Amino acid sequence: MANSAIAFRYAKSLFQLAGEQNNLEAVYADMIKLSNVCKNANDFRLLLKSPLIKTDKKISALKEILKGQISEVTDKFIVLLAKNKRESYLDKIAEEFIDQYKTKMNISVVVITSAIQLDEPTRKKLIKILTNHLKATIELHEKIDPKIIGGFVLTVGNRQADMSVLKQLKSLNKNFNQSYILN
Secondary structure (H helix, E strand, O other), X not given: OOHHHHHHHHHHHHHHHHHHOOOHHHHHHHHHHHHHHHHHOHHHHHHHHOOOOOHHHHHHHHHHHHOOOOOHHHHHHHHHHHHOOOHHHHHHHHHHHHHHHHHHOOEEEEEEEEOOOOOHHHHHHHHHHHHHHHOOEXXXXXXXXXXXXXXXXXXXXXXXXXXXXXXXXXXHXXXXXXXXXXX
């Protein structure tokens, strides 16, 4: 079974279980924590992926590492993953769960790249415009890239609006070169 299919199925099952037990918010917070730990803690990733560490040792280690930091539902879910030898997929399952949660709660992740950091009034105005346009709650991520010179690049899902000065300069250069060749 493909990795993404495994992650999708486990995340969907956890999502349904958390919903049935009215623990969706807590499990969502747990999945964010686990996703961050998987991304930032190399030792944790090695523990999850190691074929040399026996399942009962992994369960004990995971319980000790995560003790008091995650909900009971998430704790039991991680034990189930380990017993099914799927603990190495925890990072992908957490990401998939987060995606399913955002879809269900109508949260759109928007990335804005600008040459300088946005000031607070501009940020608020942008969120208001995007909320009205997308009819969704906006989760705004800002990136700074001085190479774009000015303007911005807005990314929502797989759509992108490039309103940067860099793009406009490249377009002018391309048009200039084409007209020069034709004349």
